[in-house]
Amino acid sequence: MIVFEIGAGTGLLAMLAARAGAAHVYSCERRADVAEAARAIIAHNSLSDRITVIAKDAHDLRLGEDLPQRADLFVAEIVDNSLLGEQVLPLTELARARFLTPDAILLPRTVSAMGALVSGHGHWQDYRMDQVMGFDLSPFNRFTPVEINAGKGGGELELLTEAVELARFDLHQDAPAEARHEVHLIAQQAGRAEALLRWLQLDFGDGITFENRPPQRSSWDPHLHLLPEARWLDAGAVCAMTVSHNRERLFLWPSEPSERDDPSVG
Template identity: 40%
Template sequence: MTERHSAEPAQNFHGDGAQDADTLVQRAKSQTLDDGGLRTSQLLGDALALDPQHHEAQVLQERLHQMFVPRWHFPMLADTARNRAYAQAIAAKVQPGDVVLDIGCGAGLTAMLAARAGAKHVYTCEQQPLIAQAATRLIAENGLSDRITVIPKWSHEITVGTDIPERADVVISEIVDTVLLGEGALATLTHAMSALAKPDARAVPEWGTLKAQLVESSGLLDQWRPHQAEGFDLSAFHRFARVAQLTPGEFAACGLRSLGPAAELFQFDFTRPDLTPERTATDLTCAAAGTIHAVLVSFELQLAPGIQVANGMDAGGHWGRTAFLLDRAEAAAPGDRLPVTAQHDTSHLSVSANGPLIPAGEAAAATVWLNPAWRLRRPVRDGGDRTAPPPAAWSPADTGGAGLPGQPCH
């Protein structure tokens, strides 16, 4: 006969507070989340205070936090190079007696840096209630509640005279994504600099530049466009993977190799933002032989003169990367160029390759052809199979003085 060991009665399995904890969890599950999760978080926290091992409360609390507190907050706060750069820039920009507006409070670090730099008062806004609540507590624990006010609002909802007593002398933000645009930075800063800041207000960051370069990475394609699995062709699924968003770990694992220098696509002035969509066409050059798999887009942010953060090929830190995958890999030689078009609508970026790779030297010949003052001469044959040494590749044409070099040709 098998011996059975009876467990404790079910009602006592979680400890003395189990019944009350269960009730709180059920109430938490019935709450709406239109308050940003505040009430649900409080109920789950109370349940765990009664029963720290309550399984369902632990699971629901973690799910709530992942829903409302983006995971990138934590590697960002651990990025010592980024933190040091912001600390130096804020110390350089904030003067004693300044009123500072900090957009996107997060944990409150940049607001506390501004207070430490001598600001008279810092007003920091955070639209996510759970994060705003946590920042308020963190700021209090660091003894700065009298100099920092957390406003649980989106910056577009702030009004001078109600939420802040006067316009700001300095506007601080870090509301950019891996291509500077995805968090609505331009629209947010356009409003802030015009409606919430003084006419001569300073800003951190000052400007940002987007750049693009050609890269080779078989690991990138293995990760985002695997060709087969268990003998089955997966190519028809590749059209869903045109833009690769890479975490720092994925970026390192893919082993991207630069094939050429980064070329500037767009520059954004964060002190006087412009909400005009832009489009640019340029050629990205190969400096080394290889296979072009993608166009990597990166940024440089100038926080203050001489102080920058970046997420280029050689940059470390918490920043991710964005790579635009070519529809077809291109074998390239040094000097070859790939025409690309980049566009943004102030919120989103697109990059596409235009046509085939331009071989090295072809563009120079086309430039000569466009100017009637010079003409190409074909190699001259001397009557045999040998090709006689050609004259110079170009020579002045007999134009009678028309079409001088430097004049436009239509």
């Protein structure tokens, strides 16, 4: 099996692929200094004969020159905290079109964003202002950021709604330039919703998944999408959120109130 990787980094994924039985791994790395370090690590672990690190941007690679043939498996760690920020969609599409066999295995196969509405417990003071030394500073909340990092494990968070899939991308298919849809979150308990907590889910096939749902700690941190205004939710209430993407970033905001927010409406 021939393996192709975008983003060599330390060379760890390439070495794991070789250890798992790959005949050869071709890994491209656009930073020359990182590629040099990866080669040194691979040589130190006696795998230089089975791993080739190419110091080029993936867009500059040439089949038949840099890669002698199309690969049977594609592996890449090009997912960031926000899911799409490291170009996982366009880079995977590039790999499929130029460097992979038609039936090549993709790892991961799908990438998703999961989410739930949370109270501000443990975080609200980081982005909301109210009374300070007897003065009401709440008008300053107009400068509240749209999105913040929730930190390792998400900190002290209280989930108010069930978790839902916010967005899912099958990496075997080309993603549209942009898309928008609505999701509905059902409150499992009453509380003051301050933000939507978002985390990652990666599906590798055969029942193997990874999810950094808090309090799970990993190299990826969950994020908080702050609501323009906190809203009270009664148990059983439905909150509608609009989700959109432009292939590089996810955007989330509360949908306009409508009868669809009423759990009594089918």
